[in-house]
Amino acid sequence: MNLELTVTQQALKEEFSHFVEAELQPYANDYDKQGAIPMALIQKLGAQGYLGATIPTHYGGRGMDQLSYGLLNEEIGKACSSTRSLITVHSSLTAETLLRCGSKAQKEKWLPLLATGNKLAAFGLSEPTAGSDTTSIKTSYLETEDGYLLNGVKKWITFAQIADLLVIIATGEQGITAFLVERNTPGLTIQPIDGILGTRASMLGEIHLKDCLVPAENILGKKGWGLPQVVNTALDNGRYSVACGSLGIARACLEDSIHYAKNRVQFGQLLKDHQLIKQKITNMVTEVKAATLLCRNAGYLRDKKDPNSIIQTSIAKYYASRIANTIAGDAVQLHGALGCHDSMSVQRYFRDAKVMEIIEGTTEIQQILIADHSIASLSSIL
Incomplete structure (x- = not known):
């Protein structure tokens, strides 16, 4: 299986990264303190088509494949998990679920409005x-x-x-x-x-x-089928978004930690030259790489509409949200007292990462799902 990004996906990743660096990263800590993201940012997300990323083009969306959508969540998650949560609830939980479960009239009425961000959904x-x-x-x-x-x-x-x-x-x-x-x-x-x-x-x-x-x-959807049809579809979509967003948090913590270690001097040498710091960075890199492969695998299977994509999405969400917590904790530790101050993004990543283990199915719920599936059919997971 080849999980290398296509030329189109790589171009989209660069597009997402440029948008995040210009429009989101410099302001994310302020949004966190204010307890809100501004409508101006939401309008920019709509104008870029990010609120309708996976909605088909004939409804006004960008019609992205799932792997590309995962990259969008990862890049936005690197900068601001609150903004990524808008993508999750608006696009994954609602728009994608409406696309799958809605009537023709419902889709024709709402999807064009959701795709552009003219209407927001929860x-x-x-x-x-x-x-x-x-x-x-x-x-x-x-x-x-x-x-x-x-x-x-x-x-x-x-x-x-x-x-x-x-x-x-x-x-x-x-x-x-x-x-x-x-x-x-x-x-x-x-x-x-x-x-x-x-x-x-x-x-x-x-x-x-x-x-x-x-x-x-x-x-x-159908009357009386709210859980098996609508909720399960929505949560599966949301778990993929959160998995990729968690990967974004982990990557941001790793990048910030390496930058700090290359510039901070302690005991007469740069942090990067201390053996225990090398150990932390090694663990971070390995965990980020593993989470990347799990998220890419889930996206690949979702694009193929493979039935195993559901359990693989749970595995990706379970692992990525857990390592986001571990890496965020190590990042704060590496930064010392500075990592505990609200002028630094790592303290926000640390708090945001904990939420990732709770939303769209807690870590414990994922453990139940993964274990039950493994007991029934281990070969289908591995």
Whole structure:
């Protein structure tokens, strides 16, 4: 299997890198402190086609393959995990899921708007008492003559503060079902959530639904198939985005650590010449290389629409998010007291990396999925 980038993919990687260096990297620490990313940046992401990266061109997207999309998440993740989280929730969780599960009318209405960033989307699954246990959601729907009444609370919803379209997962007599809910729906209110450990600019919100009337044509996918059809599709898409974003965090920490080690003098010699620093850098390089191969492999299989891409995406997310934490911790340690100050990006990477082990399926959930799959069919994984 050849995982070398094509000429087109390499050109896209360079494009992404130039955009990040000019428009994102210099300002990411400020966004973290402010707790928000500016609309001007979101508009630039839309103009570049990054909010519609994988949406087909006939809907106004850029029609990127999955491996290229992974590179986009990696490059943006290197600079700002909050901005990458917008790509994840808007594109991976919502737009790609809508592309797969939506009706023709839903796709024709929403995908052109999402592709350009004229409308922003968020995915409402988590609740105050329901996280990894998706079957225990309490948000409810009740069928009426005019449509469906939604009631409940969604929490920790990324970019809910500014989203125009919300996918709401609710339970009712016909089983768990997904609904497309517009922001201006009567009875829907959104409260900002502050104080998060990492991805502080991801504009989290708590969504309250009180007798929100949603028309029947806003059901996403089949009624009662909200978990196996919509949620599982969305989480698989999101895990790939987060895996590649985690790889970006790890790479950024490695690059910052090497730069610092080449310039910082301690005990009469540069840090790079100390044996224990060489050990840290060696471990970082090896882990980044391994995570790169896992992410590229997942992207390659996703492009082939190989059924094994789902478990390989879980493996990539599991490994990349874990090594992002390890490498970020080592990067802070290598930088010493300076690494703990908010003038340095490594402290932000350290906080952001922890979030990567929680979102789109925790490390423990990935362990269950990977172990169960391995016990059933080890050869299909290896």
